[in-house]
Amino acid sequence: xxxxxxxxxxxxxxxxxxxxxxxxxxxxxxxxxxxxxxxxxxxxxxxxxxxxxxxxxxxxxxxxxxxxxxxxxxxxxxxxxxxxxxxxxxxxxxxxxxxxxxxxxxxxxxxxxxxxxxxxxxxxxxxxxxxxxxxxxxxxxxxxxxxxxxxxxxxxxxxxxxxxxxxxxxxxxxxxxxxxxxxxxxxxxxxxxxxxxxxxxxxxxxxxxxxxxxxxxxxxxxxxxxxxxxxxxxxxxxxxxxxxxxxxxxxxxxxxxxxxxxxxxxxxxxxxxxxxxxxxxxxxxxxxxxxxxxxxxxxxxxxxxxxxxxxxxxxxxxxxxxxxxxxxxxxxxxxxxxxxxxxxxxxxxxxxxxxxxxxxxxxxxxxxxxxxxxxxxxxxxxxxxxxxxxxxxxxxxxxxxxxxxxxxxxxxxxxxx
Amino acid sequence: xxxxxxxxxxxxxxxxxxxxxxxxxxxxxxxxxxxxxxxxxxxxxxxxxxxxxxxxxxxxxxxxxxxxxxxxxxxxxxxxxxxxxxxxxxxxxxxxxxxxxxxxxxxxxxxxxxxxxxxxxxxxxxxxxxxxxxxxxxxxxxxxxxxxxxxxxxxxxxxxxxxxxxxxxxxxxxxxxxxxxxxxxxxxxxxxxxxxxxxxxxxxxxxxxxxxxxxxxxxxxxxxxxxxxxxxxxxxxxxxxxxxxxxxxxxxxxxxxxxxxxxxxxxxxxxxxxxxxxxxxxxxxxxxxxxxxxxxxxxxxxxxxxxxxxxxxxxxxxxxxxxx
Numbered sequence: 001x002x003x004x005x006x007x008x009x010x011x012x013x014x015x016x017x018x019x020x021x022x023x024x025x026x027x028x029x030x031x032x033x034x035x036x037x038x039x040x041x042x043x044x045x046x047x048x049x050x051x052x053x054x055x056x057x058x059x060x061x062x063x064x065x066x067x068x069x070x071x072x073x074x075x076x077x078x079x080x081x082x083x084x085x086x087x088x089x090x091x092x093x094x095x096x097x098x099x100x101x102x103x104x105x106x107x108x109x110x111x112x113x114x115x116x117x118x119x120x121x122x123x124x125x126x127x128x129x130x131x132x133x134x135x136x137x138x139x140x141x142x143x144x145x146x147x148x149x150x151x152x153x154x155x156x157x158x159x160x161x162x163x164x165x166x167x168x169x170x171x172x173x174x175x176x177x178x179x180x181x182x183x184x185x186x187x188x189x190x191x192x193x194x195x196x197x198x199x200x201x202x203x204x205x206x207x208x209x210x211x212x213x214x215x216x217x218x219x220x221x222x223x224x225x226x227x228x229x230x231x232x233x234x235x236x237x238x239x240x241x242x243x244x245x246x247x248x249x250x251x252x253x254x255x256x257x258x259x260x261x262x263x264x265x266x267x268x269x270x271x272x273x274x275x276x277x278x279x280x281x282x283x284x285x286x287x288x289x290x291x292x293x294x295x296x297x298x299x300x301x302x303x304x305x306x307x308x309x310x311x312x313x314x315x316x317x318x319x320x321x322x323x324x325x326x327x328x329x330x331x332x333x334x335x336x337x338x339x340x341x342x343x344x345x346x347x348x349x350x351x352x353x354x355x356x357x358x359x360x361x362x363x364x365x366x367x368x369x370x371x372x373x374x375x376x377x378x379x380x381x382x383x384x385x386x387x388x389x390x391x392x393x394x395x396x397x398x399x400x401x402x403x404x405x406x407x408x409x410x411x412x413x414x415x416x417x
Numbered sequence: 418x419x420x421x422x423x424x425x426x427x428x429x430x431x432x433x434x435x436x437x438x439x440x441x442x443x444x445x446x447x448x449x450x451x452x453x454x455x456x457x458x459x460x461x462x463x464x465x466x467x468x469x470x471x472x473x474x475x476x477x478x479x480x481x482x483x484x485x486x487x488x489x490x491x492x493x494x495x496x497x498x499x500x501x502x503x504x505x506x507x508x509x510x511x512x513x514x515x516x517x518x519x520x521x522x523x524x525x526x527x528x529x530x531x532x533x534x535x536x537x538x539x540x541x542x543x544x545x546x547x548x549x550x551x552x553x554x555x556x557x558x559x560x561x562x563x564x565x566x567x568x569x570x571x572x573x574x575x576x577x578x579x580x581x582x583x584x585x586x587x588x589x590x591x592x593x594x595x596x597x598x599x600x601x602x603x604x605x606x607x608x609x610x611x612x613x614x615x616x617x618x619x620x621x622x623x624x625x626x627x628x629x630x631x632x633x634x635x636x637x638x639x640x641x642x643x644x645x646x647x648x649x650x651x652x653x654x655x656x657x658x659x660x661x662x663x664x665x666x667x668x669x670x671x672x673x674x675x676x677x678x679x680x681x682x683x684x685x686x687x688x689x690x691x692x693x694x695x696x697x698x699x700x701x702x703x704x705x706x707x708x709x710x711x712x713x714x715x716x717x718x719x720x721x722x723x724x725x726x727x728x729x730x731x732x733x734x735x736x737x738x739x740x741x
Binding site: 271274275313314315317321322324325326328329333334335338339340341342343344345346347348350356357359360361362363364365366367370371373376380383384385403404408411 | 633714
């Protein structure tokens with residue numbers, strides 16, 4: 001039944017009239033805009049704020065997952081509240097979430113007003129004027145005009161690049177086109193007029209799956225989304241044939257996916273350092289936010305090349321040794337989220353025996369999202385007297401078989417030239 | 418008839434030993450006595466001893482003294498009584514043991530191998546060699562660990578020398594303990610033995626390194642190295658006590674074992690106290706050595722990945738246990 005209502009809403013979208021200015025849009029849609037507040041039950045005070053907008057006559061309101069994540073993680077501690085344009089407040093109930101796209105749908109159960117936003121069917125054109133709505137810093141609802149600049153480059157999960165100020169507190173607010181149709185949802189900012197939005201298709205997807213999703217617990221929904229996301233992520237990386245890239249006197253893998261970006265550095269400018277060291281760091285710039293102390297869905301790699309041309313092997317190894325003692329996870333996680341790491345180590349060699357390394361692998365399991373793990377792997381070459389290569393990666397939130405396939409591929413990918 | 422009298426302190430330490438010839442003997446604070454005691458609680462004429470030729474026995478009598486005399490069975494001597502070889506009589510705050518010439522003595526103790534080792538370690542050349550070696554090894558590791566090109570050799574050596582000086586404190590403490598217990602201090606023996614045994618820790622460290630480097634996590638070597646460390650510590654204390662105090666072997670074992678347990682127990686306790694409730698950092702063995710010490714060919718990456726299934730199982734179980 002809900003699906004039918006929501007589909008009708010899409011059809012209604014076609015008849016919207018183009019509004020000439022931002023004020024008109026705001027005046028027309030203000031009743032369907034809300035401030036979303038997370039209230040700490042013990043103190044009755046706000047612990048977080050964001051924006052939300054009504055997407056159906058029955059009182060369904062869309063917002064960001066990160067706005068209501070406190071409640072999603074600790075429903076016993078918080079309640080979700082709204083404040084409408086007239087200053088009236090009331091309680092909301094959490095219906096469904098999409099952690100990968102940072103979306104959530106909450107329900108305003110008691111006597112909702114019928115006015116609601118309509119989700120656009122078309123993607124905006126580059127340079128099109130858009131209007132971002134929201135309540136920045138608790139200052140009241142505002143309209144921020146800006147332009148659509150296409151999708152963010154080098155992102156695994158699509159984000160719209162919006163040139164306009166998206167400020168804290170506007171998270172979860174809608175971004176509409178000149179017809180007042182929702183083309184994105186405010187999610188993040190890089191400062192200086194660079195804002196990021198969740199594309200409207202992601203919201204439409206969540207609305208379409210609503211009936212199925214709402215039957216599951218929030219934890220089940222998150223588990224499935226994380227699982228699906230890591231499957232897509234790791235398979236994309238593994239489906240691509242890895243290229244070999246020269247790195248100092250060794251070769252390291254290049255995964256050929258644009259969402260993993262590499263940066264390099266070396267200590268050539270510090271002649272007093274005993275060992276020459278070159279570093280390549282590759283990582284994803286996005287991660288999946290679960291709570292303030294827990295994020296996941298990341299892949300990162302690091303390669304260190306060491307050389308000590310004019311020193312003894314003993315001295316080289318004594319110094320090289322200290323560089324591999326403190327590897328850790330790349331994502332943040334706490335006691336309630338993950339177990340402690342379990343580790344294994346052994347001397348390993350590549351299939352063609354081109355490199356012998358001390359390999360270390362550590363695994364920790366997710367407590368609420370079972371079947372997912374964080375992986376830390378490090379291989380330190382031990383077959384050359386005064387040259388060494390450390391190959392290191394971390395995976396956050398992957399399942400066992402994909403983690404193992406990735407590890408297997410990675411272990412064979414580094415070699416001496 | 419001959420009689421031997423031993424003056425014993427209240428801590429059962431022998432203070433003096435005297436041998437007398439004759440049939441009678443006076444003991445007291447007065448200068449007319451055969452054995453003159455300086456204890457102010459002893460009377461001028463305190464004990465009188467006489468040898469009965471017919472019965473071939475010594476008799477002892479308290480001379481109605483102010484503080485009296487207590488015999489071996491802890492009773493006050495009111496009448497003259499027979500004195501047996503080995504009897505201890507308490508007069509004032511002093512104790513006297515009476516022995517006949519034919520009193521049996523304990524079997525002579527053969528010099529043990531330990532004694533040879535202890536004597537060996539007290540020689541100047543041994544002490545010098547072992548301290549020099551200890552300092553040099555420390556300096557070598559400080560040198561190997563320096564991560565910059567310009568090394569301050571004087572600092573490397575003074576640091577190493579300082580470490581040796583700190584180690585030096587321990588034999589000094591042991592010699593002092595011997596001294597206050599009225600034993601020979603034997604400082605040189607203590608120094609030699611301490612430095613030789615502490616140098617064994619380098620061997621323990623080396624075997625820990627080579628084992629940690631060449632074995633996989635499937636074989637646990639931590640307990641071997643821990644046991645080696647405990648054994649060396651125990652040996653050190655055993656020898657320190659052996660040199661400093663004249664203890665029964667059993668008592669020495671208890672002392673050395675107790676001190677070792679105390680130290681390692683304290684370390685364990687501090688470790689347990691410092692352990693965070695949740696450690697977000699992986700704890701792994703990162704031991705590597707130069708290729709020359711690599712004794713295994715290494716397993717294939719496939720095998721390594723296959724072994725990791727066990728890690729996932731353990732982690733999965735830990736997650737389940739904690740959510741229940």
